[in-house]
Each structure stands twice: as C-alpha cells, then as structure tokens.
Amino acid sequence: MRTLAAVLSKKEDMYxxxxxxxxTVSQGRTVEEAVANLKEATELYLEEFPLDGGRRPIITTFAAAEGAAG
Incomplete structure (x- = not known):
C-alpha cells in the first residue's frame, strides 16, 4: 500500500x-467520487505499470503573480 497525492479542480459541475x-486522471460529481474514481484508475494503471522502487517525484508549490506580463 502506498499513499499518493490527488490534485483536484472544479470544471463546471464536475471535479x-x-x-x-x-x-492518472479521473472525475466525479463530488470530491469523494472523484477521488474514489482516481483511486480505481490508479490501481488499474499500477497493475500494468508498477512504480519504480522507492523513487518518487518531488512535488512542491510556488507562487505566481496573476496577470503578470511575460
């Protein structure tokens, strides 16, 4: 068993x-449904493509000014 991250966003009436x-990506009408669907999709994916050893990507956050000119 491995703990993975889920990033959620709202698109119209779906999460x-x-x-x-x-x-992996999935969706649902509620946060709980979207996460449950993501869990199922991820487990199916990992059956075919197991994660490599203990290597995990680095996930972080950063701040960006809104409306900033490029």
Whole structure:
C-alpha cells in the first residue's frame, strides 16, 4: 500500500482529480467520487505499470503573480 497525492479542480459541475506521481486522471460529481474514481484508475494503471522502487517525484508549490506580463 502506498499513499499518493490527488490534485483536484472544479470544471463546471464536475471535479477533476489527478495523481501527479502516476499521471492518472479521473472525475466525479463530488470530491469523494472523484477521488474514489482516481483511486480505481490508479490501481488499474499500477497493475500494468508498477512504480519504480522507492523513487518518487518531488512535488512542491510556488507562487505566481496573476496577470503578470511575460
């Protein structure tokens, strides 16, 4: 058993959930449904493509000014 991250965003009337460590994406009408669907999709993916040893990507956050000119 491994703990993975879920990043959620709201798109109209659905929640989109993404697992950045694996790259799987799913959706649901509620946060709970989106995460449950992401869990199922990720488990199916990992059956075919197991994670490499103990290596995990580095996930961090950063601040960006809104409306900043490039």
């Amino acid at each position: 989109v959930a993404e697992c950045p460590e694996v790259g």
